[in-house]
Structure formats: C-alpha cells, structure tokens
Amino acid sequence: MRIAAGKISFAALSVLYPGLIFCGLYFWGLRPRILSLVLFAIALVNLRPLLKKSGQGKRQALKSGLLVLIALACCALACITDNILSLKFYPVAVSASLLVLFASTLFSGPSLVFRLACMSDKSLDYSALRQFVEPYCRKVTIVWCSFFIFNGIAATYTCLSGSDKMWAVYNGLISYILMGLLFSGEFIIRKKMQKKMNQYKYVSSFTRDSRDSDSLFAFDGNGDHSIKTWGDFVADVSKVRQEIEAKPQRAWLLNCEDSYYFVVALLAVMQAGKTAKISANHSQEFVKEICSEDVSFITDHAAGEASQIQDILSRREDDGNWVMFDPKKADVDVYTSGTTGKPKVSPKKFIQLEDEVNIFASQFLGKYENAFVIRTVDHHHIFGLTFALLMALMSGAPIRRNIVAFSDELKELKKRKLVIIASPAFLKRLAGSKYESIDFAEAPFILSAGGALPEDAAAATERILKYWPTEIYGSTETGCMAHRQSKNGPLYTPFPHNIITLTQDGCLHVESPYIYDEGGFTTADLIKLEPDGRFMLLGRTGSIVKIxxxxxxxxxxxxxxxxxxxxxxxxxxxxxxxxxxxxxxxxxxxxxxxxxxxxxxxxxxxxxxxxxxxxxxxxxxxxxxxxxxxxxxxxxxxxxxxxxxxxxxDKQEDPNYKIHNVNVQGNTATIEMEVPSTSDFFDGHFDSFKLLPAVVQVNLVMNLAHKHLGSPLTMHKIQRTKFMSPIPPDTKVILEISYDKETGRIAFDFRNAEGKKFSNGSVKIGAEA
Amino acid sequence: MEDLNSKIKNVIISSLELEDITPADIDDDAPLFGEGEGLGLDSIDALELGLAIKENFGVSFTAVNDETRKHFASVNSLAAFITANKQNG
The missing domain is CATH 3.30.300.30 (ANL, C-terminal domain)
Structure with missing residues (x-):
C-alpha cells in the first residue's frame, strides 16, 4: 500500500514537474534554489522503496537509485548556483536514464518490455508463443529507446535555446502527448498480433468456433472436391463421436490412409472418452489380435467388420455438439513400427502429445504460419502424428490429406508455402534421383526424423527443394529432445526446457517438465556433450562390442x-x-x-x-x-x-558375372547370363579387344555345374572343346550344362538367344588329384 | 614346392574363411600378418591357422615364440617349415 502511494506521488510529481517549475518561476516568483525542493521531494519519494529493499528486482532498484541520484544532483546544482538551467535539465536526465535502462536489456536480453510482459503473464516464459512475443517486445524496446533519444535531444534544445514557456510546454505537455501516442499505437498493433497468435492452441482446448467455419482445414492433390473446411471438420467429428458413443467398446483401433479422416476419428474417440489405439499396421492378423469385445476398429478403407468412416459420415447427422475432454485423462496408445520385430505399444495421455508439440512449437511455430503441411511419412507413427497432424491442427495450418509419395507431386505445390514432414528414406531417394530443383515461391520448411540424414543427402535436398532439412532427435518415450541442421555442424541443440546430461556410461539423460517420470529418462544413445549444452550423437549403447x-x-x-x-x-x-x-x-x-x-x-x-x-x-x-x-x-x-x-x-553374388535366369530340369541346367566388361575375367587378355578366355569359360561351367547340378569342383581333364566365336563383354549368353553322374561327364554349350553358337564341349570330372 | 604353396594358400583361405581372395591373390613372399601390404591377419587368425596347419599337414607349433612367428611370415616360410618338419618326423 505504501509503495503504491509512493509510486502515485512519484508519478504525480514527475508529470507535474515542468508545470510546477514554470508556475513557480512566473506566477509565484520563486527562486530556483527554492524550486529545487520539488526535486528533493522526487528523490525522497524514490528513496523510500529503495531503503525498504522489499522484494523488488535489481533492475527496479537500479531505476529508483538512478532517479534519486539524478534528482539529487540537479537539486544540489540548483541550490548552489541558484540557476534555473539545472532544474530544466532534469527531464533530459530522466530521458537519458530511461534510455540506459531500456537499452541495456537489448544487450543482456531479454528485453525490458518482454520482462514486463512476463510479469503480467507468467506462462509466457514457457509458451511456444514466446518466439513471437520476444522479438516483438525487443522491437518495442528499440522503439522506446529511439523515442528517449529523440525526447532527450528535444528537451535539451528547449533547455538551451528555447524560452521558459516553450520548455514547459514541451516537457509538460508535448512530450507526454507523444508518449501517449506511442503507447496507444503499440497497443493496437499488439492486439492484432495477439489475435493472430491465438490461432495457436492446444487441440484439447478447441471449441466449435475456434476457427472460422469456412477456413481451409484439409486439402488434397486432386481438386476442390477433396477440400475440407473447419466447418466440415467439427460436423464430421460430431457424427463419428455419436457413432463411437453408441458402441459399447472401450477402445478403438485407428487406421486411416487419409489424414483428414484420421484426425476426425481421433478427435471423435477422444471426445467420446475412449482410448485411441494408433497403428500403421492394419494387416488382418494384427487387427484380429488387437480387436476384441472391448476393442473395435475404425478405418477409411474397407476391412471386414471394421466401422468405415465414410459410411458413418453419410449415415449420421451433426448434432451441433462439441464435447470437451480432459487431455490428462485421454489415452492414446501409439504402436511403434517395431524395429526389433514385434510392434511395441507406447501408452500416452493426449496431453503428452500436445506438450511434445508445444516444445517443438517453441522453436518452429513460425514456420507453420500461413503454410500448408504435407507429409511423406505415415501419420500413425509418432513423428508424423505430432509434426504433420497435431502441430498443423494446433497452429491452424491446412493438412494435406494423403501422403505425398512421389517427389513429382512437390512441383504441383510449388506456389504454396510448405512444411514438408519427410523421412530420411524419402530425402535420400530424392537426393539420389536426377530431379531438377523446384523453384518454390517461398522456401519450404523440411523436417526429417527417424534416423540420421546423411550430409550429402541433406545438401542435395537443399539444392532441389531449397531448404537444408532440420533434423529432429527424439524418441517415443521422450518426445523431441533436440534439433540440428547438419550444414551448421553435427551438433544437436536441445529444445528449451530439456536438460541434457551425461550418465556415467556416456549415455544421454534428459529431464524436462514434459517427461512425467521422476528423474527424467535415460536413452541408450551415446553422446558427446559440449560445454554449451549442445551434443553429438555417437551411437547406441549396443554399439560397443567386444571382439x-x-x-x-x-x-x-x-x-x-x-x-x-x-x-x-x-x-x-x-x-x-x-x-x-x-x-x-x-x-x-x-x-x-x-x-x-x-x-x-x-x-x-x-x-x-x-x-x-x-x-x-x-x-x-x-x-x-x-x-x-x-x-x-x-x-x-x-x-x-x-x-x-x-x-x-550369403556370399555376395560374384561381381564377375550376372545370372539372369536359371532353369534346371533333371540333370540339365539352362542359364541366362552375361559377363560385364568390368569383370576380372577379361583382365590380362587382349586389353583392347576383350573376349572371354576359354579357360574362364570352362571354369564357369565347372562352378555353375557345381552350384546347380551338384557336380564336384575338381576336373580330371577337358575331353572336347570347340570354340566357334568369341564372347565379347556384356553379351547375353545362354549356357546349357548337363551333368552325367555315371560317366562323370559335364557337357556345356554357350550360345545366344538367336541360336548363334559360341562354344561347346565336355569335361570329365575326377577325384582330388 | 609349388603344389605345397598353393595347398597352403587354400588352407589359409578356407580355415580363416577369407572372402574375396583367391590363391592367386596371395603372394608367396608377402607377409601374412600385421599391417601393410600383406593379408593383414591378426593374432586370432594366427591361432586358427596354427590349428589348420596341424590338421592339414600334420606339423604343429609347440609354442608361440619369435621362432614360430618367423615361420608364419609368408607362404614361402610356412612351406619351408612344413617341409623341414615333415622330413624330421
């Protein structure tokens, strides 16, 4: 209460200061020495909270201290010299001190305006919106700094060259009007920005009118009829929710090719208060294994007894409801791809998925602004689910309904700002292809996760798609932990609020407010941790072996x-x-x-x-x-x-010859084959004119007869051979071999498909020499 | 002698399950062990090869010492060792 009173008296004194001084001089005929008492009062008012030290920030103390000093200095000068000038200089000094206060935070960040914003909204510090608010506040801080510079100069001018009246009018009126204009201008801009920022929200906080009902929600490659708006979405969720509510099953297996149907089904299951089981696997055996009296199956493709979502949508009516659900209680079971073979289930709460997206959004929300989200990955896996679907939902970016399977499709989308959720597999293939670069209207944002992306594939991606992919490092258990663009080096930068430490065994340990296990989570990844908190992946713990x-x-x-x-x-x-x-x-x-x-x-x-x-x-x-x-x-x-x-x-195929086809009938094998010019078989024999040497032909016969007819590898003697025409490199030849076990004879015949004869003969096999 | 050398080479390749190498690729005088231009066999290979030589040629190495290491130097030295020991035995 007392501090508030102090603040008010300080504000009143400060605002009235130029007027008081002016009136004192002209109407009351007071000497500057007397008038300096006003400054003394200002100093006194500011000194009180300073002496109390009551829970005020350092910066606040600094500000008060600075003002006290300035006021006292001006006051002292006025007392000694009895000159009005030192009193007039007080507003200049105040401007200068505020400039120092604001500008200093620009260098030591976060900016003063952001600190003030955080004081009024504590959640801001952890919010994904911080990435928008912080730079904005920084800009506002810079604008204020410029204003203080201008105001200081103007005030100085009125001190030195202007009349007392002009000094009083500027510092007591104009300066305040300018400040007021600045405040209100900023307020209007801020409101506009907030409206835009409010697009971003947790899925669980959606209401029926979270977005304009005709705003684009999902699109596809095949024209307008596949477009879905927010209005379609809420109506369809309502229809599917009713269907799910009407069924007794407690859990639903979800598998949809179309992302739109998938999110509709997911939201419907959540709203119906049931468990969603998300799996990319929809093989009959898997579905049979999962489904029971208690678990049903919803999908967008025809699959036996499953509920088909298109059918539900055409049967049901929108009941106009939107059911809120508690994301902390809503269960989502995500099945892993099963790198080790059997699919594993990772049970999660919906809030965990949202929090995960939020961590990611804290860095990359801006990339989704006005963007269209497309994916080359399956949305049933955690990576596609979080970045292609939930992130798009939360940021309000339209979703491409079907997977983009061919890189050609990207060309059709080049006029749009894109977010591409890709796998290393897709990008590597793209990089390996001879694709010409696509001249996107705006460079897309490309995310890659699930495995390391080789650097030259990343470089090729940048050449073709105009963006060096951002790689996300994370796991189903921990969510996303860090990110990198390998063109800036191999180090990963942790997302804010992820605390990465090294265990004794050299493994990565992560703690974050979003991992609910106490004490965090230890991964099986070996890392090298840098002093600045970034890290390099060295491999899995299983990667240390004993030879x-x-x-x-x-x-x-x-x-x-x-x-x-x-x-x-x-x-x-x-x-x-x-x-x-x-x-x-x-x-x-x-x-x-x-x-x-x-x-x-x-x-x-x-x-x-x-x-x-x-x-x-x-x-x-x-x-x-x-x-x-x-x-x-x-x-x-x-x-x-x-x-x-x-x-x-298996021993790899011999690079010296290629077998195209083998046909074995009884004791005869017919083999279609060719010997490439790179084959060792041609080495050392007529380099300029390569032919398949006779001895190699006989050797081939022996080896292939052994492999396909089971004859021994040892040869007793060559009985008869006839070489009619040479076999040049890269010629498709047909070799017919027959093996007579009784007589121990292998007969062979090299010819081509047209019947041209190259050579034939027979070989007698024998016991080990 | 020539025959013995190629037999040794075959034994090396089969007993150590060497890949991509044919007897023709093994130089009679090239070092079998250690780094550099030879076969680059290691100490485990040496144990393995010792056993294989005993099985195939009936000569055994009683102890691993500098002497045996010399015998193991190349195909030629192995051949000489086998020939000498067979005559003795």
Whole structure:
C-alpha cells in the first residue's frame, strides 16, 4: 500500500514537474534554489522503496537509485548556483536514464518490455508463443529507446535555446502527448498480433468456433472436391463421436490412409472418452489380435467388420455438439513400427502429445504460419502424428490429406508455402534421383526424423527443394529432445526446457517438465556433450562390442571409415562365426564410386583396411566388406541391424558375372547370363579387344555345374572343346550344362538367344588329384 | 614346392574363411600378418591357422615364440617349415 502511494506521488510529481517549475518561476516568483525542493521531494519519494529493499528486482532498484541520484544532483546544482538551467535539465536526465535502462536489456536480453510482459503473464516464459512475443517486445524496446533519444535531444534544445514557456510546454505537455501516442499505437498493433497468435492452441482446448467455419482445414492433390473446411471438420467429428458413443467398446483401433479422416476419428474417440489405439499396421492378423469385445476398429478403407468412416459420415447427422475432454485423462496408445520385430505399444495421455508439440512449437511455430503441411511419412507413427497432424491442427495450418509419395507431386505445390514432414528414406531417394530443383515461391520448411540424414543427402535436398532439412532427435518415450541442421555442424541443440546430461556410461539423460517420470529418462544413445549444452550423437549403447576380448565402439569405426571422404553411408556390425569379427557395409559416395571404378572388390577391401590401420588395431578392423549402392532401410528410413547382417550372410553374388535366369530340369541346367566388361575375367587378355578366355569359360561351367547340378569342383581333364566365336563383354549368353553322374561327364554349350553358337564341349570330372 | 604353396594358400583361405581372395591373390613372399601390404591377419587368425596347419599337414607349433612367428611370415616360410618338419618326423 505504501509503495503504491509512493509510486502515485512519484508519478504525480514527475508529470507535474515542468508545470510546477514554470508556475513557480512566473506566477509565484520563486527562486530556483527554492524550486529545487520539488526535486528533493522526487528523490525522497524514490528513496523510500529503495531503503525498504522489499522484494523488488535489481533492475527496479537500479531505476529508483538512478532517479534519486539524478534528482539529487540537479537539486544540489540548483541550490548552489541558484540557476534555473539545472532544474530544466532534469527531464533530459530522466530521458537519458530511461534510455540506459531500456537499452541495456537489448544487450543482456531479454528485453525490458518482454520482462514486463512476463510479469503480467507468467506462462509466457514457457509458451511456444514466446518466439513471437520476444522479438516483438525487443522491437518495442528499440522503439522506446529511439523515442528517449529523440525526447532527450528535444528537451535539451528547449533547455538551451528555447524560452521558459516553450520548455514547459514541451516537457509538460508535448512530450507526454507523444508518449501517449506511442503507447496507444503499440497497443493496437499488439492486439492484432495477439489475435493472430491465438490461432495457436492446444487441440484439447478447441471449441466449435475456434476457427472460422469456412477456413481451409484439409486439402488434397486432386481438386476442390477433396477440400475440407473447419466447418466440415467439427460436423464430421460430431457424427463419428455419436457413432463411437453408441458402441459399447472401450477402445478403438485407428487406421486411416487419409489424414483428414484420421484426425476426425481421433478427435471423435477422444471426445467420446475412449482410448485411441494408433497403428500403421492394419494387416488382418494384427487387427484380429488387437480387436476384441472391448476393442473395435475404425478405418477409411474397407476391412471386414471394421466401422468405415465414410459410411458413418453419410449415415449420421451433426448434432451441433462439441464435447470437451480432459487431455490428462485421454489415452492414446501409439504402436511403434517395431524395429526389433514385434510392434511395441507406447501408452500416452493426449496431453503428452500436445506438450511434445508445444516444445517443438517453441522453436518452429513460425514456420507453420500461413503454410500448408504435407507429409511423406505415415501419420500413425509418432513423428508424423505430432509434426504433420497435431502441430498443423494446433497452429491452424491446412493438412494435406494423403501422403505425398512421389517427389513429382512437390512441383504441383510449388506456389504454396510448405512444411514438408519427410523421412530420411524419402530425402535420400530424392537426393539420389536426377530431379531438377523446384523453384518454390517461398522456401519450404523440411523436417526429417527417424534416423540420421546423411550430409550429402541433406545438401542435395537443399539444392532441389531449397531448404537444408532440420533434423529432429527424439524418441517415443521422450518426445523431441533436440534439433540440428547438419550444414551448421553435427551438433544437436536441445529444445528449451530439456536438460541434457551425461550418465556415467556416456549415455544421454534428459529431464524436462514434459517427461512425467521422476528423474527424467535415460536413452541408450551415446553422446558427446559440449560445454554449451549442445551434443553429438555417437551411437547406441549396443554399439560397443567386444571382439575377442577387445572393446570397440562401432560408431568409432564408422566414423573412421567416413573419414576417407569416399563414403555416403556406413554401418559396421559385429559378426560371429568361427570367431568374432567386424563387418562393414559401405555405400560409396560419388567420389568413392569414381575412385573404385572398375576396381576389384579385394582392392577396395584393402584400401579401407589400410586406411583404418592408421587408427585401429588389426583385430577390430572389419574383415568383411560389402559395397551396396545404398544401405538397406525400412520405410521409415531406419537401417536395421538385421538387414545389414543379411548382407553378410550369403556370399555376395560374384561381381564377375550376372545370372539372369536359371532353369534346371533333371540333370540339365539352362542359364541366362552375361559377363560385364568390368569383370576380372577379361583382365590380362587382349586389353583392347576383350573376349572371354576359354579357360574362364570352362571354369564357369565347372562352378555353375557345381552350384546347380551338384557336380564336384575338381576336373580330371577337358575331353572336347570347340570354340566357334568369341564372347565379347556384356553379351547375353545362354549356357546349357548337363551333368552325367555315371560317366562323370559335364557337357556345356554357350550360345545366344538367336541360336548363334559360341562354344561347346565336355569335361570329365575326377577325384582330388 | 609349388603344389605345397598353393595347398597352403587354400588352407589359409578356407580355415580363416577369407572372402574375396583367391590363391592367386596371395603372394608367396608377402607377409601374412600385421599391417601393410600383406593379408593383414591378426593374432586370432594366427591361432586358427596354427590349428589348420596341424590338421592339414600334420606339423604343429609347440609354442608361440619369435621362432614360430618367423615361420608364419609368408607362404614361402610356412612351406619351408612344413617341409623341414615333415622330413624330421
């Protein structure tokens, strides 16, 4: 109460100051020395709260202190010199001190105006809207700083050159009018911005008229009839909700190809107070396994006994209701893709999903402003669900109903501002294709998650789609934790309010207000944590293996292989057979492909092994190598260890020849094949005029007969051969082999499809020499 | 001698399950073990190969010492070792 009284008397004194001084001089005939008492009073009023130290901020204290000092200084000067000028200078000094106060926060941030805004709305600090409010407040702070500069200069001018009257009119009236104008102008702009910001809200806080009923809600690639407005959405949710309420089942399995139907069904299930089970898998066996007396199935494609959403929409009427639900109680079970094989269920509350989106929005909400959201990923997985659907819903961005499967479709959307929710799988394919760049009217925003995006794929994406993808690091358990654009280096920046620490084992541990488990969550990801809080991913804990008692981190070996600069992607796995060893699957980049053009695999193995021997012990240098064009990955862009293992399980096809077709009948095999010009078979024989040497032909016959007819590999002698015409490289040939076990004879015949004969003959097999 | 060398090479390839290497790729004088231009075999391979040589040629290495390491240096030295021990035995 006392402080309030002090504030009011201070404000009154400050506002009236120029008038008081003017009246004192002209009407009451007081000397400046006497008038300086007014300043003394101002100092006194400000001194009181300062002495009390009652819970005021440092900055507040600074402000009061500064004013006291200025007032006392001016007062003292006026007393000593008895000159009016020092009294007139007080408004200048006040302007200057306010300038210092405001401007200092511009450098040490957050700006003063933002601090004031946070004082009136405490939630602002944690809100996704902060990213809009903060820069806005900063601008306002700058505007005020400019005003104080102008006002200070104007006040100085009135002190020095103007009349006393002019001084009083400017400082006592004009200056206040200007301030008032500034305040009201800013207020109007702020209200407009707030209206725009209010578009962003939690799904659970939606009401029937959260958005204009004719505003665009969902669209598709095939014209106007697929467009859905907010009005359609609320009506359809009402219809499906009634259907779900009418059924006894407690939980509903959701699977819709169309994102619009999906969100309608999801909201309807939530509003009906039931559990939503979200799964990309809708195979008959899976549905049968999940569904029971208590669990029903809703979908947008025909599937047995399921409720078809289109059917419900045409049958039911909008009852005009919109049921609010408690997001803290609403259950959403999200099934994972099951990297390890069996789909796992991750039970969540709806609020967790919303909070997750909110963390993300705290950085990227602006990207969704006036944008259209399209996806190349499945919306049943957590990544697509949160960023393509919930984020779009919360920010009010229209949703593309169907998945964008072909990159050609992107061209049709180039006039729009896009948010593209993509998987590394999609972007890698796009990067590997010969797509010309798309001249988007405005650069899109591209998100990638689910696995690391190789840097050259990211670079190619930027070339084609005009944006270097932002990668999100997160998991179903933790939500999104950090983000990066790999062109700025490999480090991930945590989202605000995520506290990342390192466990003793070197794993990432995260705490955030949105993880409800006490003590946070420890991931299985090994990281290197920088002092500034950013981090680099080093691999999974499972990635440390022991090879014959020697501990080695697989990511380290991968990192060294990458250092050759010849590699687009690489995975190293531990294998065991007769012994334990490492095996490396390497997809070469353009440089690598050029370097090893026409090289034998053995040379490539040797190159990498020699390179690694600079850094690693022999025992942990990969023993086996595969050089596929691309590493095998699933639809989510995840590279599964099992798929890499599969690369090593069978000896790879011999690169020296290609088998197109094999037909075995009895003891005869007919094989369609060709020998590429890169084959070793041509080495050293007539380099300028390559032909398949006779000895190689016989060898091929022996090997293929062994493989397809089960003959022994050892040859006793060549009985008869006839070479009629040479076999040049890249010629499709038909090889017919027959094996007579009784006589131990293999007969062969090389010809082409047109019947042209190359060679034939027979070989006698024999016991080991 | 030539025959023995190629037999040794076959034993190396099959016992160590080497990939992408044919007997022709193994130089008679190239080092089998250690870094550099040879086969780059490691200590586990050495154990494995010792067993395979015993099985295939009937000669065994009693102890791992500098002497045996010398015998393991190349195909040629292995061949010499096998020949010498067979004659003795």
């Amino acid at each position: 014959e008692e020697k501990r080695i981190s697989l990511p380290e070996v991968e990192m060294r292989i990458r250092q050759t600069g010849l590699v687009q992607d690489v995975r190293v796995i531990a294998m065991s057979g007769k012994r334990q060893y490492l095996a490396a699957a390497v997809a070469l980049n353009q440089d690598g492909k050029e370097k090893f053009k026409g090289a034998r695999k053995l040379e490539m193995n040797k190159f990498f092994r020699n390179f690694l021997s600079q850094y690693l012990e022999l025992i942990v240098i990969p023993k086996r190598w595969r050089f596929p064009d691309e590493l095998p990955q699933d639809a989510m862009g995840k590279i599964k260890t099992a798929d890499i293992q599969a690369l090593f399980e």
